[in-house]
Amino acid sequence: MRVVLLGAPGAGKGTHCKRIADRYGVAHLSSGDILRRERAEGTDLGKKAQSYMDAGALVPDDLIVEMMSKAIRQASAGYVLDGFPRTVNQAEVLDQSLAAQKTGIDMVVNLRVSEGVVLERITGRRSCPKCGAVYHVKNMPPKTAGVCDGDGTPLVQRPDDTEEVVRNRLETYYRQTEPVVDYYKAQRTVHDTDADGDPDIVAATIFRKLDPLVRKQARRSMA
Ligand code: AP5
Numbered sequence: 001m002r003v004v005l006l007g008a009p010g011a012g013k014g015t016h017c018k019r020i021a022d023r024y025g026v027a028h029l030s031s032g033d034i035l036r037r038e039r040a041e042g043t044d045l046g047k048k049a050q051s052y053m054d055a056g057a058l059v060p061d062d063l064i065v066e067m068m069s070k071a072i073r074q075a076s077a078g079y080v081l082d083g084f085p086r087t088v089n090q091a092e093v094l095d096q097s098l099a100a101q102k103t104g105i106d107m108v109v110n111l112r113v114s115e116g117v118v119l120e121r122i123t124g125r126r127s128c129p130k131c132g133a134v135y136h137v138k139n140m141p142p143k144t145a146g147v148c149d150g151d152g153t154p155l156v157q158r159p160d161d162t163e164e165v166v167r168n169r170l171e172t173y174y175r176q177t178e179p180v181v182d183y184y185k186a187q188r189t190v191h192d193t194d195a196d197g198d199p200d201i202v203a204a205t206i207f208r209k210l211d212p213l214v215r216k217q218a219r220r221s222m223a
Helices: 015-026 030-041 044-055 063-075 088-100 115-123 163-185 199-222
Strands: 002-007 027-031 079-082 107-112 126-128 134-136 192-193
Touching: 002 015, 002 115, 002 163, 015 079, 015 199, 027 030, 030 063, 030 107, 044 063, 044 163, 063 079, 063 088, 063 134, 088 134, 088 163, 107 199, 115 126, 115 163, 134 163, 163 192, 192 199
Parallel strands: 002 079, 002 107, 027 079, 107 192
Antiparallel strands: 126 134
Protein backbone atom coordinates (compact mmCIF):
# COMPACT_ATOMS: atom_id res chain seq x y z
CA MET A 1 0.00 0.00 0.00
CA ARG A 2 1.38 3.40 -1.04
CA VAL A 3 -0.47 6.38 0.38
CA VAL A 4 0.14 10.14 0.38
CA LEU A 5 -1.30 12.18 3.26
CA LEU A 6 -1.49 15.89 2.48
CA GLY A 7 -2.43 18.76 4.78
CA ALA A 8 -1.36 22.09 6.23
CA PRO A 9 0.96 22.36 9.24
CA GLY A 10 -0.96 21.07 12.25
CA ALA A 11 -3.58 19.24 10.14
CA GLY A 12 -2.60 16.00 11.88
CA LYS A 13 -0.44 14.36 9.21
CA GLY A 14 2.07 12.97 11.72
CA THR A 15 -0.66 11.87 14.15
CA HIS A 16 -2.65 9.98 11.51
CA CYS A 17 0.28 8.61 9.51
CA LYS A 18 1.46 6.92 12.70
CA ARG A 19 -1.98 5.35 13.17
CA ILE A 20 -2.06 4.24 9.52
CA ALA A 21 1.42 2.72 9.83
CA ASP A 22 0.41 0.83 13.00
CA ARG A 23 -2.88 -0.46 11.56
CA TYR A 24 -1.60 -1.62 8.16
CA GLY A 25 2.03 -2.48 8.94
CA VAL A 26 3.49 0.01 6.46
CA ALA A 27 6.38 2.45 6.96
CA HIS A 28 5.64 5.99 8.12
CA LEU A 29 7.93 8.13 5.97
CA SER A 30 7.90 11.68 7.36
CA SER A 31 10.17 14.13 5.56
CA GLY A 32 10.05 16.44 8.61
CA ASP A 33 11.04 13.63 11.03
CA ILE A 34 13.87 12.46 8.76
CA LEU A 35 15.19 16.04 8.48
CA ARG A 36 14.99 16.50 12.26
CA ARG A 37 16.94 13.24 12.71
CA GLU A 38 19.60 14.42 10.25
CA ARG A 39 19.87 17.68 12.18
CA ALA A 40 20.19 15.91 15.52
CA GLU A 41 22.97 13.74 14.08
CA GLY A 42 24.74 16.79 12.61
CA THR A 43 24.94 15.37 9.07
CA ASP A 44 25.63 17.52 5.99
CA LEU A 45 21.98 17.29 4.98
CA GLY A 46 20.86 18.27 8.49
CA LYS A 47 23.17 21.31 8.45
CA LYS A 48 21.96 22.38 5.00
CA ALA A 49 18.29 22.01 6.04
CA GLN A 50 18.54 23.85 9.36
CA SER A 51 18.15 27.48 8.27
CA TYR A 52 15.18 26.69 5.99
CA MET A 53 13.36 24.76 8.71
CA ASP A 54 13.97 27.40 11.36
CA ALA A 55 12.51 30.06 9.08
CA GLY A 56 9.46 27.98 8.12
CA ALA A 57 10.62 27.78 4.48
CA LEU A 58 10.94 24.66 2.34
CA VAL A 59 14.23 22.79 2.05
CA PRO A 60 15.38 22.74 -1.63
CA ASP A 61 13.71 20.07 -3.77
CA ASP A 62 16.93 18.30 -4.84
CA LEU A 63 17.90 17.54 -1.22
CA ILE A 64 14.40 16.34 -0.32
CA VAL A 65 13.91 14.20 -3.42
CA GLU A 66 17.19 12.35 -2.86
CA MET A 67 16.41 11.82 0.84
CA MET A 68 12.84 10.60 0.26
CA SER A 69 13.72 8.42 -2.75
CA LYS A 70 16.15 6.54 -0.53
CA ALA A 71 13.51 6.09 2.21
CA ILE A 72 10.92 4.91 -0.33
CA ARG A 73 13.32 2.35 -1.86
CA GLN A 74 13.82 0.83 1.60
CA ALA A 75 10.07 0.57 2.40
CA SER A 76 9.37 -2.75 0.73
CA ALA A 77 6.15 -3.45 2.70
CA GLY A 78 4.52 -0.19 1.59
CA TYR A 79 4.42 3.29 3.08
CA VAL A 80 2.45 6.35 3.98
CA LEU A 81 4.11 9.64 3.00
CA ASP A 82 3.92 12.50 5.52
CA GLY A 83 5.10 15.94 4.35
CA PHE A 84 6.22 14.75 0.91
CA PRO A 85 5.56 15.74 -1.85
CA ARG A 86 5.31 19.39 -0.86
CA THR A 87 5.87 21.11 -4.20
CA VAL A 88 4.47 20.28 -7.63
CA ASN A 89 8.02 19.55 -8.75
CA GLN A 90 8.44 16.98 -5.94
CA ALA A 91 5.10 15.38 -6.91
CA GLU A 92 6.14 15.13 -10.56
CA VAL A 93 9.52 13.60 -9.71
CA LEU A 94 7.81 11.10 -7.39
CA ASP A 95 5.33 10.10 -10.13
CA GLN A 96 8.14 9.68 -12.66
CA SER A 97 10.27 7.59 -10.34
CA LEU A 98 7.35 5.32 -9.35
CA ALA A 99 6.31 4.96 -13.02
CA ALA A 100 9.87 3.87 -13.85
CA GLN A 101 9.43 1.09 -11.24
CA LYS A 102 5.99 0.24 -12.73
CA THR A 103 4.21 1.28 -9.54
CA GLY A 104 2.29 4.33 -8.38
CA ILE A 105 0.49 5.93 -5.47
CA ASP A 106 -2.64 3.98 -4.45
CA MET A 107 -4.46 6.73 -2.59
CA VAL A 108 -4.13 10.43 -1.78
CA VAL A 109 -5.82 11.72 1.38
CA ASN A 110 -6.02 15.46 2.02
CA LEU A 111 -6.60 16.55 5.63
CA ARG A 112 -8.54 19.81 5.64
CA VAL A 113 -8.08 21.92 8.73
CA SER A 114 -9.32 25.43 9.61
CA GLU A 115 -6.61 28.03 10.03
CA GLY A 116 -8.08 28.91 13.43
CA VAL A 117 -7.18 25.53 14.99
CA VAL A 118 -3.67 25.29 13.53
CA LEU A 119 -1.96 27.72 15.87
CA GLU A 120 -3.52 26.24 19.02
CA ARG A 121 -2.56 22.72 17.90
CA ILE A 122 1.01 23.51 16.97
CA THR A 123 1.93 25.65 19.95
CA GLY A 124 0.51 22.91 22.24
CA ARG A 125 2.32 20.07 20.49
CA ARG A 126 4.95 18.07 22.34
CA SER A 127 6.84 15.17 20.79
CA CYS A 128 9.10 12.35 21.82
CA PRO A 129 12.62 12.88 20.42
CA LYS A 130 13.25 9.12 20.65
CA CYS A 131 10.21 7.40 19.07
CA GLY A 132 8.52 10.39 17.37
CA ALA A 133 5.19 10.00 19.21
CA VAL A 134 3.15 13.20 19.06
CA TYR A 135 1.08 14.63 21.93
CA HIS A 136 -0.81 17.81 22.67
CA VAL A 137 -0.81 19.38 26.12
CA LYS A 138 -4.64 19.62 26.07
CA ASN A 139 -6.07 17.58 23.19
CA MET A 140 -3.88 14.47 23.47
CA PRO A 141 -1.87 14.65 26.69
CA PRO A 142 0.48 11.85 27.72
CA LYS A 143 -0.48 9.81 30.79
CA THR A 144 2.26 11.58 32.80
CA ALA A 145 2.77 15.24 31.92
CA GLY A 146 5.93 15.86 29.89
CA VAL A 147 6.88 12.18 29.44
CA CYS A 148 6.38 9.81 26.49
CA ASP A 149 3.86 7.01 27.22
CA GLY A 150 5.82 4.58 25.06
CA ASP A 151 9.39 4.90 26.33
CA GLY A 152 9.42 7.40 29.22
CA THR A 153 11.59 9.93 27.34
CA PRO A 154 11.06 13.61 28.29
CA LEU A 155 8.93 15.32 25.61
CA VAL A 156 10.23 18.32 23.67
CA GLN A 157 8.76 21.26 21.77
CA ARG A 158 9.96 21.72 18.18
CA PRO A 159 12.02 24.88 17.58
CA ASP A 160 9.83 25.76 14.55
CA ASP A 161 6.62 25.63 16.62
CA THR A 162 6.69 29.30 17.65
CA GLU A 163 3.81 31.53 16.56
CA GLU A 164 5.99 33.56 14.16
CA VAL A 165 7.45 30.50 12.40
CA VAL A 166 4.05 28.78 12.23
CA ARG A 167 2.68 31.80 10.36
CA ASN A 168 5.55 31.50 7.85
CA ARG A 169 4.95 27.75 7.52
CA LEU A 170 1.28 28.40 6.77
CA GLU A 171 2.14 31.02 4.17
CA THR A 172 4.64 28.60 2.60
CA TYR A 173 1.93 25.92 2.60
CA TYR A 174 -0.60 28.11 0.75
CA ARG A 175 1.97 29.27 -1.80
CA GLN A 176 3.88 26.05 -2.51
CA THR A 177 2.01 23.02 -1.17
CA GLU A 178 -1.68 23.69 -1.82
CA PRO A 179 -0.95 23.48 -5.60
CA VAL A 180 0.08 19.84 -4.97
CA VAL A 181 -3.55 19.08 -4.01
CA ASP A 182 -4.68 20.52 -7.37
CA TYR A 183 -1.92 18.60 -9.15
CA TYR A 184 -3.30 15.31 -7.80
CA LYS A 185 -6.95 16.36 -8.32
CA ALA A 186 -6.22 16.90 -12.02
CA GLN A 187 -5.22 13.23 -12.41
CA ARG A 188 -7.09 11.18 -9.76
CA THR A 189 -9.51 11.15 -6.81
CA VAL A 190 -8.22 12.99 -3.77
CA HIS A 191 -9.98 12.01 -0.55
CA ASP A 192 -10.68 15.32 1.19
CA THR A 193 -11.14 14.65 4.91
CA ASP A 194 -12.35 17.09 7.56
CA ALA A 195 -9.53 17.11 10.14
CA ASP A 196 -10.91 19.72 12.56
CA GLY A 197 -12.72 17.23 14.76
CA ASP A 198 -11.83 14.61 17.34
CA PRO A 199 -8.70 12.66 16.29
CA ASP A 200 -10.41 9.27 16.73
CA ILE A 201 -13.21 10.34 14.38
CA VAL A 202 -10.70 11.66 11.82
CA ALA A 203 -8.78 8.35 12.05
CA ALA A 204 -11.99 6.30 11.60
CA THR A 205 -12.85 8.33 8.47
CA ILE A 206 -9.40 7.64 7.00
CA PHE A 207 -9.59 3.92 7.84
CA ARG A 208 -12.99 3.69 6.10
CA LYS A 209 -11.25 4.80 2.91
CA LEU A 210 -8.15 2.64 3.33
CA ASP A 211 -9.68 -0.64 4.57
CA PRO A 212 -11.34 -1.49 1.20
CA LEU A 213 -8.09 -0.69 -0.62
CA VAL A 214 -6.15 -3.04 1.64
CA ARG A 215 -8.77 -5.80 1.23
CA LYS A 216 -8.66 -5.39 -2.56
CA GLN A 217 -4.86 -5.59 -2.59
CA ALA A 218 -4.93 -8.69 -0.37
CA ARG A 219 -7.44 -10.41 -2.72
CA ARG A 220 -5.29 -9.52 -5.72
CA SER A 221 -2.13 -10.91 -4.15
CA MET A 222 -3.92 -14.20 -3.32
CA ALA A 223 -5.36 -14.62 -6.85
P1 AP5 B 1 6.96 18.89 8.97
O1 AP5 B 1 7.55 18.22 10.14
O2 AP5 B 1 6.40 18.06 7.88
O3 AP5 B 1 5.92 19.97 9.49
P2 AP5 B 1 4.46 20.46 8.96
O4 AP5 B 1 4.05 20.05 7.61
O5 AP5 B 1 4.48 21.92 9.22
O6 AP5 B 1 3.50 19.64 9.75
P3 AP5 B 1 3.46 19.45 11.29
O7 AP5 B 1 4.42 18.38 11.66
O8 AP5 B 1 3.59 20.77 11.99
O9 AP5 B 1 1.94 19.06 11.49
P4 AP5 B 1 1.18 17.69 11.29
O10 AP5 B 1 0.18 17.86 10.19
O11 AP5 B 1 2.10 16.52 11.20
O12 AP5 B 1 0.37 17.68 12.67
P5 AP5 B 1 0.53 16.75 13.96
O13 AP5 B 1 0.00 15.39 13.67
O14 AP5 B 1 1.89 16.85 14.56
O15 AP5 B 1 8.07 19.83 8.27
C1 AP5 B 1 8.89 20.67 9.05
C2 AP5 B 1 9.82 21.46 8.12
O16 AP5 B 1 10.68 20.54 7.39
C3 AP5 B 1 9.15 22.28 7.01
O17 AP5 B 1 8.74 23.56 7.49
C4 AP5 B 1 10.27 22.37 5.96
O18 AP5 B 1 11.24 23.32 6.31
C5 AP5 B 1 10.91 20.98 6.06
N1 AP5 B 1 10.31 20.00 5.13
C6 AP5 B 1 9.61 18.87 5.47
N2 AP5 B 1 9.22 18.22 4.37
C7 AP5 B 1 9.65 18.93 3.31
C8 AP5 B 1 9.52 18.76 1.89
N3 AP5 B 1 8.87 17.72 1.34
N4 AP5 B 1 10.06 19.72 1.10
C9 AP5 B 1 10.73 20.76 1.61
N5 AP5 B 1 10.89 20.98 2.93
C10 AP5 B 1 10.35 20.07 3.79
O19 AP5 B 1 -0.54 17.49 14.91
C11 AP5 B 1 -0.27 18.79 15.41
C12 AP5 B 1 -0.77 18.86 16.88
O20 AP5 B 1 -2.18 18.79 16.90
C13 AP5 B 1 -0.26 17.73 17.76
O21 AP5 B 1 -0.01 18.23 19.05
C14 AP5 B 1 -1.43 16.72 17.79
O22 AP5 B 1 -1.45 16.02 19.02
C15 AP5 B 1 -2.63 17.66 17.65
N6 AP5 B 1 -3.73 17.09 16.86
C16 AP5 B 1 -3.62 16.39 15.69
N7 AP5 B 1 -4.84 16.06 15.24
C17 AP5 B 1 -5.74 16.59 16.12
C18 AP5 B 1 -7.15 16.58 16.19
N8 AP5 B 1 -7.91 15.97 15.25
N9 AP5 B 1 -7.74 17.22 17.23
C19 AP5 B 1 -7.00 17.83 18.17
N10 AP5 B 1 -5.65 17.86 18.17
C20 AP5 B 1 -5.02 17.24 17.16
